[in-house]
Amino acid sequence: MSVPATSANLGPGFDCMGIALQMYNDIELETGVPFEILIEGEAAHLLPTDRSNAVIVAIDRLLDEIGATRVPRDWRVRMVNRIPVGSGLGSSASAIVGGLVLGNALAQAFQPECAISTADVLRIATDMEGHPDNVTPALLGGATLSCPDDIGTHTFAVPIPSHLHFVVAVPYFALYTEESRKVVPTSFPRSAAVFNAAQSARLILALTTGNLSLLRGGFGDKLHEPYREPLIPGYADVKRLALHAGALAVTLSGAGPSMLAWCDEEHKAWEVADQMTLAWREHGIACEAHVFQPVASPTVVREVALG
Amino acid sequence: MSVPATSANLGPGFDCMGIALQMYNDIELETGVPFEILIEGEAAHLLPTDRSNAVIVAIDRLLDEIGATRVPRDWRVRMVNRIPVGSGLGSSASAIVGGLVLGNALAQAFQPECAISTADVLRIATDMEGHPDNVTPALLGGATLSCPDDIGTHTFAVPIPSHLHFVVAVPYFALYTEESRKVVPTSFPRSAAVFNAAQSARLILALTTGNLSLLRGGFGDKLHEPYREPLIPGYADVKRLALHAGALAVTLSGAGPSMLAWCDEEHKAWEVADQMTLAWREHGIACEAHVFQPVASPTVVREVALG
Numbered sequence: 001m002s003v004p005a006t007s008a009n010l011g012p013g014f015d016c017m018g019i020a021l022q023m024y025n026d027i028e029l030e031t032g033v034p035f036e037i038l039i040e041g042e043a044a045h046l047l048p049t050d051r052s053n054a055v056i057v058a059i060d061r062l063l064d065e066i067g068a069t070r071v072p073r074d075w076r077v078r079m080v081n082r083i084p085v086g087s088g089l090g091s092s093a094s095a096i097v098g099g100l101v102l103g104n105a106l107a108q109a110f111q112p113e114c115a116i117s118t119a120d121v122l123r124i125a126t127d128m129e130g131h132p133d134n135v136t137p138a139l140l141g142g143a144t145l146s147c148p149d150d151i152g153t154h155t156f157a158v159p160i161p162s163h164l165h166f167v168v169a170v171p172y173f174a175l176y177t178e179e180s181r182k183v184v185p186t187s188f189p190r191s192a193a194v195f196n197a198a199q200s201a202r203l204i205l206a207l208t209t210g211n212l213s214l215l216r217g218g219f220g221d222k223l224h225e226p227y228r229e230p231l232i233p234g235y236a237d238v239k240r241l242a243l244h245a246g247a248l249a250v251t252l253s254g255a256g257p258s259m260l261a262w263c264d265e266e267h268k269a270w271e272v273a274d275q276m277t278l279a280w281r282e283h284g285i286a287c288e289a290h291v292f293q294p295v296a297s298p299t300v301v302r303e304v305a306l307g
Numbered sequence: 308m309s310v311p312a313t314s315a316n317l318g319p320g321f322d323c324m325g326i327a328l329q330m331y332n333d334i335e336l337e338t339g340v341p342f343e344i345l346i347e348g349e350a351a352h353l354l355p356t357d358r359s360n361a362v363i364v365a366i367d368r369l370l371d372e373i374g375a376t377r378v379p380r381d382w383r384v385r386m387v388n389r390i391p392v393g394s395g396l397g398s399s400a401s402a403i404v405g406g407l408v409l410g411n412a413l414a415q416a417f418q419p420e421c422a423i424s425t426a427d428v429l430r431i432a433t434d435m436e437g438h439p440d441n442v443t444p445a446l447l448g449g450a451t452l453s454c455p456d457d458i459g460t461h462t463f464a465v466p467i468p469s470h471l472h473f474v475v476a477v478p479y480f481a482l483y484t485e486e487s488r489k490v491v492p493t494s495f496p497r498s499a500a501v502f503n504a505a506q507s508a509r510l511i512l513a514l515t516t517g518n519l520s521l522l523r524g525g526f527g528d529k530l531h532e533p534y535r536e537p538l539i540p541g542y543a544d545v546k547r548l549a550l551h552a553g554a555l556a557v558t559l560s561g562a563g564p565s566m567l568a569w570c571d572e573e574h575k576a577w578e579v580a581d582q583m584t585l586a587w588r589e590h591g592i593a594c595e596a597h598v599f600q601p602v603a604s605p606t607v608v609r610e611v612a613l614g
Binding site: 194 | 321492498521
């Protein structure tokens with residue numbers, strides 16, 4: 001199975017919006033074999049290969065929570081990771097969602113009466129991750145809006161125009177979410193709250209009408225990006241060059257440090273990618289820039305082969 | 308000409324969203340006659356009939372600002388007012404927009420090189436009213452989103468589904484905007500800011516996709532309504548009965564005290580109107596409830612007859 005990278009916040013959608021991107025971690029699981037974890041790709045040498053591995057924790061959590069006592073717990077799991085860790089692209093959400101979806105597929109195969117709905121998978125994923133921003137698009141695909149209220153979270157799918165392209169510029173320095181979270185204030189002036197309500201409305205208007213030009217000029221956020229900017233050397237220059245090269249808007253990806261440029265044409269996106277890379281290089285920071293379209297489809301296990 | 312009532316805020320769109328409703332103040336202006344103001348309808352006996360009348364102030368302001376020195380300043384102005392004053396239905400915005408649009412039509416007739424664009428009329432209207440929430444839909448029609456930024460306000464038209472109906476329940480007690488403004492805090496916890504950004508996004512999603520059922524359950528606001536509720540006797544009961552009768556959501560109209568129930572069918576809207584009236588009556592408050600669809604078209608002078 002493949003679990004997409006996700007970009008949360010999307011500027012003004014702080015703590016409530018996210019989108020799945022066409023960059024995947026692949027996970028394959030076999031049963032009827034001794035327990036073994038094989039990891040290739042991003043951070044392969046840093047990740048645990050025992051039951052404390054985040055994917056395995058999620059599978060076990062799901063099987064425990066649904067009481068799937070007849071599902072075997074020894075698997076060979078192979079992972080090919082492409083989502084960089086600590087870059088604001090939802091690598092942790094991808095592990096959680098991958099594990100939970102695999103766990104539910106195992107239940108479906110070995111003890112189908114225990115298998116749970118996607119809504120329940122999402123609830124567990126949100127609980128494990130601590131917030132719905134990345135796990136929701138990682139599970140459902142597309143762009144998602146999560147509205148918290150007193151009794152839970154309402155989740156909505158947001159239509160995405162087919163000409164939307166993102167540049168995801170990933171600089172080679174890690175910024176841990178913890179650190180980037182700490183700098184965000186716990187209270188805000190009324191003007192910032194009103195600004196973000198207006199801008200998140202504007203974002204949905206642009207996405208649902210397909211008129212991405214609505215994002216030009218003044219689209220942005222006042223709840224987190226201004227506070228996170230100082231943690232990201234080169235932020236202002238990367239943003240300026242991206243806009244100059246034709247990006248409609250530039251936002252942080254998650255808590256950063258990756259930056260997301262919003263483009264309405266693929267060829268512009270590649271030009272923007274070059275400029276963002278260049279801007280970071282001038283700050284002495286290596287950067288890998290990708291051009292992605294959003295992922296439209298949900299994360300599912302395509303094939304279950306019983307071992 | 309007819310200038311519509313408007314409902315600002317729309318719940319989470321505090322200080323940035325508004326909608327024009329099919330309830331109008333009519334204004335007719337004749338030139339070539341001695342100055343005279345005739346007012347019928349709402350608050351007719353309370354409104355000044357000299358140059359301090361809000362409509363006249365707006366006409367004069369526009370003519371002064373554009374330097375329209377050759378436009379005659381003596382008019383007979385007849386007004387038929389239907390928008391209740393001090394009820395949160397934009398009566399003040401209606402006077403400003405009416406006056407400015409009439410002033411610009413006078414310029415067009417007598418000194419066309421001075422006439423200004425709709426965008427400039429909107430700028431003056433916003434300046435006179437102090438905020439764009441009501442004057443924008445009063446001028447442009449439909450639902451509008453005003454995004455303030457450091458250099459001005461970006462205004463966007465929001466598509467409205469044709470099955471959207473509003474109940475506007477107007478209780479017979481006045482709540483002055485000033486008073487209702489004072490109770491709104493100047494700063495908010497992060498959770499309230501995030502809540503409103505998510506909910507305003509949800510509102511735009513419901514309007515643009517036409518899926519009004521997205522407003523069911525938990526749609527609302529945490530920036531102003533909870534603070535204004537105590538100023539409005541019966542608020543909780545009116546809301547509860549409206550929801551029970553089939554309203555998708557209930558929000559304050561502007562700063563209140565009028566309340567707006569969102570409905571997806573006209574027959575449900577009438578039932579909701581009855582229930583809201585009943586609920587207020589049980590609190591000893593008389594109430595007039597109307598069912599409106601939004602206005603789609605902008606406010607214009609249909610005919611200019613030179614006196």
